Amino acid sequence: MENTVELTNVSKNFKGFSVKNMNLQVKQGFVTGFIGANGAGKSTTIKMIMNLLKPDDGEVKVFGLDYKAHEKAIKERIGFVYDGNVFFEGLNLKDIKRIVGPAYKNWDDALFYQYVEQFNLPLNKVIKTFSKGMQMKASLAIALSHHAELIIMDEPTAGLDPIFRRELLDLLQEIMIDSNRTLFFSTHITTDLDRIADYIAFIHNGELVFNKSTIDIAENYALVKGGMDLLDRDTQKAFVHMHSAPTGFEALTDNIKEVKNIFGDSVVIERASLEDIMYYMKGSKCYV
Numbered sequence: 001m002e003n004t005v006e007l008t009n010v011s012k013n014f015k016g017f018s019v020k021n022m023n024l025q026v027k028q029g030f031v032t033g034f035i036g037a038n039g040a041g042k043s044t045t046i047k048m049i050m051n052l053l054k055p056d057d058g059e060v061k062v063f064g065l066d067y068k069a070h071e072k073a074i075k076e077r078i079g080f081v082y083d084g085n086v087f088f089e090g091l092n093l094k095d096i097k098r099i100v101g102p103a104y105k106n107w108d109d110a111l112f113y114q115y116v117e118q119f120n121l122p123l124n125k126v127i128k129t130f131s132k133g134m135q136m137k138a139s140l141a142i143a144l145s146h147h148a149e150l151i152i153m154d155e156p157t158a159g160l161d162p163i164f165r166r167e168l169l170d171l172l173q174e175i176m177i178d179s180n181r182t183l184f185f186s187t188h189i190t191t192d193l194d195r196i197a198d199y200i201a202f203i204h205n206g207e208l209v210f211n212k213s214t215i216d217i218a219e220n221y222a223l224v225k226g227g228m229d230l231l232d233r234d235t236q237k238a239f240v241h242m243h244s245a246p247t248g249f250e251a252l253t254d255n256i257k258e259v260k261n262i263f264g265d266s267v268v269i270e271r272a273s274l275e276d277i278m279y280y281m282k283g284s285k286c287y288v
């Protein structure tokens with residue numbers, strides 16, 4: 001099975017917002033970062049992947065199975081981490097383990113204690129006394145202790161300090177050594193993805209703009225800068241979006257080769273960061 005998650009023509013309509021006809025494949029064995037602006041539909045999509053929200057249309061398959069017939073089998077194999085306190089605040093980790101552990105066939109006590117130690121988490125302190133970072137680690141320890149093949153995380157690094165974020169990313173890298181494992185997580189902090197993502201899925205206004213490998217993005221996307229005199233309707237075709245100013249233009253291309261063919265050495269081509277791409281693309285092919 002090549003895709004761990006497969007969304008086919010999935011739509012969800014809220015008043016004033018829709019996820020529209022989404023086709024998304026999450027590749028098995030890789031890290032996919034899910035990016036998009038506030039309110040773009042990341043959490044809504046993740047909730048549909050987790051069957052916490054039912055699509056109005058389309059099909060969601062996880063491990064090649066649908067939720068109607070296989071909910072329990074699917075959930076057994078997923079570890080879900082999201083920004084917010086998942087647990088009863090008044091409980092400690094020992095209590096939580098006692099409640100959550102038996103729910104999973106593959107729950108591994110030894111592994112749980114290993115993560116608790118590795119993350120420096122107290123077993124006997126109630127969760128409400130944990131810092132945000134500790135709560136995230138606790139959530140992750142629980143999610144990892146049943147040998148989940150798919151880890152889904154909704155903004156796991158939100159609100160964490162830079163050092164802690166880095167530690168978390170190192171840890172995620174470590175858990176990906178298991179080549180069967182798939183990691184799908186949403187984030188606003190696109191620089192987190194430079195370190196660990198293999199694929200980037202970009203959603204804007206409820207629509208999937210692209211789902212591409214980071215190699216593909218690095219090879220094809222770039223910022224192009226040059227003088228206004230270089231532009232005409234034909235040359236602009238190489239750009240996804242462009243800003244112009246009296247001093248010249250700055251544009252995003254998804255086809256560096258074509259830009260080189262058209263402009264040769266007369267423009268400056270610079271690496272486009274994910275933030276640049278998000279800023280420029282805003283969802284559609286568009287020219288100024």
Ligand SMILES: Nc1ncnc2c1ncn2[C@@H]1O[C@H](COP(=O)(O)OP(=O)(O)OP(=O)(O)O)[C@@H](O)[C@H]1O
Binds near residue numbers: 017036041045
């Ligand atoms: N249950 C709901 N009922 C109505 N509207 C909803 C519901 N859940 C989400 N929305 C709306 O759907 C839109 C997308 O929300 P969503 O939480 O999926 O975005 P997001 O990309 O995760 O945003 P953020 O990065 O800010 O968390 C928002 O406009 C939100 O108000």
